[in-house]
Every structure is written in C-alpha cells, then in structure tokens.
Amino acid sequence: MRKSRAAAIRNRAQKSALRTALKRASSGSAADRPEAVKLLDRAARKGLIHRNAAARHKSQLARAGK
Numbered sequence: 001m002r003k004s005r006a007a008a009i010r011n012r013a014q015k016s017a018l019r020t021a022l023k024r025a026s027s028g029s030a031a032d033r034p035e036a037v038k039l040l041d042r043a044a045r046k047g048l049i050h051r052n053a054a055a056r057h058k059s060q061l062a063r064a065g066k
Helices: 001-025 032-045 051-064
Strands: none
Touching: 001 032, 001 051, 032 051
C-alpha cells in the first residue's frame, strides 16, 4: 500500500508537470516546445501515458508551430 501511494504521488506530480509544459508550449514560444516533447517521450516510455497519446500530443504541437 505504501509503494502504490508513493507511486500515485509521483505520477500525479509528473502528469501535472507534463500538462503545464503542454499548456506553455501550445500558447508560448517555440522555445518551450522541445521541453514538452521531451516530457511526452519520457511519460510514454515510463508508462505514465499511452504512447499513442504522446504521439497525438506531439503531432498537435507540430501543427500548432506552423
């Protein structure tokens, strides 16, 4: 139970950081985009989000940058 509670806290913090980076990248400058992509790749690799969800978000960021 303690391990799952610690993992839930860690996952919540990482998801929050990911959402913040995505918001900053979509509304901010192009300099924020690589950080968001890096966090998306890491989240997908660690199983925090599904890999297709990460790919979808990366595609949306790329389209927004044009």
